[in-house]
Amino acid sequence: MRPFRPTEHGNTIETTLRGKDLLACPMLNKGVAFTLEERRELGLTGLLPPVVMTIEEQVKRVYEQLQNQPDFLHKNIALNDLFHRNVVLFYRLLSEHLSEMLPIVYTPTVGQAIQVYSHEYHRPDGVYLSINEPEGIERAFQNVCDSAGEIDLIVATDSESILGIGDWGIGGINISIGKLAVYTAAAGIDPSRVLAVVLDVGTDNAKLLEDPLYMGSRHTRVRGDRYEQFIDRFIQAAVQTFPDVLLHWEDLGSVNARQILNKYAGSLLTFNDDIQGTGAVALAAVQSACRLTNTPLTGQRVLIFGPGSAGIGIADQLCAAMQQQGLTRAEALRRFWAYDQRGLLTEGTEKVLDYQLPYVRPDAECREWNRNEAGVIPLLEVVRQVKPTILIGTSGVAGAFSEFIVREMARYVERPVILPMSNPTALAEAVPADLLAWTEGRALIATGSPFESAELNGVHYEIAQSNNALVFPGLGLGAIVVKAKRLTPGMFSAAADAIAAFVAQQAERVLLPRVGDLRAVSLAVAAAVANQAIAEGVAGDVPLDVEAAIHSAVWPCEYKPIKAMPEPATVTV
Numbered sequence: 001m002r003p004f005r006p007t008e009h010g011n012t013i014e015t016t017l018r019g020k021d022l023l024a025c026p027m028l029n030k031g032v033a034f035t036l037e038e039r040r041e042l043g044l045t046g047l048l049p050p051v052v053m054t055i056e057e058q059v060k061r062v063y064e065q066l067q068n069q070p071d072f073l074h075k076n077i078a079l080n081d082l083f084h085r086n087v088v089l090f091y092r093l094l095s096e097h098l099s100e101m102l103p104i105v106y107t108p109t110v111g112q113a114i115q116v117y118s119h120e121y122h123r124p125d126g127v128y129l130s131i132n133e134p135e136g137i138e139r140a141f142q143n144v145c146d147s148a149g150e151i152d153l154i155v156a157t158d159s160e161s162i163l164g165i166g167d168w169g170i171g172g173i174n175i176s177i178g179k180l181a182v183y184t185a186a187a188g189i190d191p192s193r194v195l196a197v198v199l200d201v202g203t204d205n206a207k208l209l210e211d212p213l214y215m216g217s218r219h220t221r222v223r224g225d226r227y228e229q230f231i232d233r234f235i236q237a238a239v240q241t242f243p244d245v246l247l248h249w250e251d252l253g254s255v256n257a258r259q260i261l262n263k264y265a266g267s268l269l270t271f272n273d274d275i276q277g278t279g280a281v282a283l284a285a286v287q288s289a290c291r292l293t294n295t296p297l298t299g300q301r302v303l304i305f306g307p308g309s310a311g312i313g314i315a316d317q318l319c320a321a322m323q324q325q326g327l328t329r330a331e332a333l334r335r336f337w338a339y340d341q342r343g344l345l346t347e348g349t350e351k352v353l354d355y356q357l358p359y360v361r362p363d364a365e366c367r368e369w370n371r372n373e374a375g376v377i378p379l380l381e382v383v384r385q386v387k388p389t390i391l392i393g394t395s396g397v398a399g400a401f402s403e404f405i406v407r408e409m410a411r412y413v414e415r416p417v418i419l420p421m422s423n424p425t426a427l428a429e430a431v432p433a434d435l436l437a438w439t440e441g442r443a444l445i446a447t448g449s450p451f452e453s454a455e456l457n458g459v460h461y462e463i464a465q466s467n468n469a470l471v472f473p474g475l476g477l478g479a480i481v482v483k484a485k486r487l488t489p490g491m492f493s494a495a496a497d498a499i500a501a502f503v504a505q506q507a508e509r510v511l512l513p514r515v516g517d518l519r520a521v522s523l524a525v526a527a528a529v530a531n532q533a534i535a536e537g538v539a540g541d542v543p544l545d546v547e548a549a550i551h552s553a554v555w556p557c558e559y560k561p562i563k564a565m566p567e568p569a570t571v572t573v
């Protein structure tokens, strides 16, 4: 059990910890912000420098320390260390400098931290579950319960498809940790009630397998029945130990991602962030684009470059929204083209995956189109023939939206909507400044990773970030507050609508809210999601006032007075 608990009114914490043990407990440690009285009562006298500081002073110090780090990776490591010393101070620093800190704890720097995980390792965090010891799953959760208590939210990855950078084995735990940091910074999810999980099923990354310091299981990925049984056991154990838990899947390979979602999304509180979170944020960006260009969603032509988890997740949500606006499913599907390393997906394309099938085009449509020597229709030719109004990149292919392609698209469309969404930054299909230059400033842009604003002919352009971070924190908070039984498609479209409505109130012509507004956006998303859950009858709790319930569920990022709780008396016979 946790060595601390809130007192009756929740504004004071009682703990059995004393002295060094208390300083080593990151949820309770305040460092030099412990008052003299607390120091006396909790066995801290002489264990801290004599001065007592405010949290504001501490934030100034840690911010300064961070500025002295040589690069983003070292800033990430320093922030990680801070998190393991003092959770309140970590989140206070994050919330006061959100736009600056998010790219350090999250995309893009988290991608670097994942790649060097086994070398930069300082201490364990979260839960490591190995396919070689499936019986360890229940024990691991029991260990979590014993030391941390109840859990509301798990972020789990098997690291097969981290961001756009591929398979990174055990280091993928850092994407779970990074997502959880965003949940708390953006939506105030209580950091003592969350769990980062990596499911270590091996890795197909040869570099890792050869690395003597690699910390994961040293074999190729286990697939098929054993993988499925491992996942099933993990899910059963998670819901048995933590009955109301929200299970967030991150960065799985696209085939497993779909299979798990198809099997469990109808009966459990679970979602896949890359498919559904990314789908919802892209839908919000497209809704904003329709508003800004005064064109209906049902009239768009959408070219998806990279139809994997995210690409088809986006297509599915756009397609559903088109149906809500009056198209039949067949009519809506006709507005999409999907293109991957094989070329345009058509009826004749081999090995099209199940979830891509609805988006294949009739062969007859492109019989006359130009092909290269290999018989493949180039992307440029697809753009020339289709004249897409929206071009979405979820391919992980840096620079794929070349000047030729973008200029060609911009010949036919007044305001081309271009979303190079691949992460991290270096893998974006195009750089915003180029897109603006090639389209004389006409492109409406949103990128997956953060980009600096751009200048063109004296005009300043803010670059919207189309990252699922605008969706998952509020989605999670809303679902947790009403104890949702599951997450429905309606709840994802409610999230997208809330984001689009938020940006519609702003004066600037941008597609999505700024990262600096993440907190307000997340609360709006939480309310929309909670209300939708109630409307669809999937809420386990129906608060009288949804917004008030959401506000009171937000973890207050502040030090609470700490008092000594007497150790339970030991009974001697």
Ligand SMILES: O=C([O-])CC(=O)C(=O)O
Pocket (backbone or CB within 6 Å): 107, 162, 163, 164, 251, 273, 274, 422, 423, 448, 467, 468
């Ligand atoms: O983590 C991010 O920045 C967005 C995301 O889910 C991905 O790229 O896989």
Ligand SMILES: [Mg+2]
Pocket (backbone or CB within 6 Å): 163, 250, 251, 273, 274
């Ligand atoms: Mg992801």
